[in-house]
Amino acid sequence: MRNDNKVGEKNSPTTKNKFWQFIRKNGFSTLMGIFIVVLLVSPDAKSFMLQQLMRTGVFNASIDKKGSATSTHSDNDFDFVDHKGNVQSTASLRGKVVFINFWASWCPPCRAEFPSIERLYSRFKDNPNMFFLTINEDTDLSAGYDYLKKENYSVPFYRTNSKVPSDIYSGALPTTIVLDKAGKVRFHHAGFANYGSDKFVKQIEELIKE
Structure with missing residues (x-):
């Protein structure tokens, strides 16, 4: 059965x-x-995805022409401090082109654009007419240091030491600003971008020559 x-x-x-x-x-x-x-x-996964988008060229940074410079230099000044505790002001950087970047280690768009900033820094770090002011916004200072060490980045590490004008930084990460030799804003961008393109490098070189 x-x-x-x-x-x-x-x-x-x-x-x-x-x-x-x-x-x-x-x-x-x-x-x-x-x-x-x-x-x-995963911040790493997010930053990887954003880096792939950057490869398209859509997010390449571009500095406007001279006529588009905005605000007076006195409106842009603030104090910052390096890893040794030395305090400076952006006012002391007159005569130099200043590349300012506000970033944090936990910020995926910051991570995505950092390789391009490292390339730009490597290109101009020995130029006396250029200054890189990469300002860390991590609550835990060691987190920022650990991130740079882990990724073998050589860009300098700074923190703000006074209130930053809202026209420079309003809290969005990442935010990048380029000041010309007179201290005027020539580029301002909130969000990630590619700063290692040949076009942007050439535009920085042109600013240095002004």
Whole structure:
């Protein structure tokens, strides 16, 4: 006599088979869900994705022409301090082109653009007419140091030492500003961008020559 219970067990799909059937039917949606979760929880994953977008060239930074300089130099000044505790003011940087970048180690867009800033810094770090003011906004100072060390970045490390004018920095990360030799804002951008492009390097060189 046939055992109907055994036949039923044999014909019914197992839990394992059900799982793979679900994956085959919903594989793309499942992978997209996992991808989105990873992006939400991983700063490295977010920054990697943003870096791929930067490769398209859409996010290449560009400095406007001389006629677009905004605000007077006195409106832009603030104090900053280096890792040794030395305090300076942007006012003391007159005669130099100043590249200012506000960043934090936990900020994915900051991480995404940092390789381009490192390339720009490597290009101009020995130029006496150029100054890089990369200002860390981490609550924990060591987090910023650890990030730069981990990624082998050589850009200088600064913190603000006075109130920063809202026209310079309003709290959005990352924010990048370029001041000309007179201290006027020639470039202001809130959000990530590519600062290592040939075009941007050439524009910095032109500012230095002014």
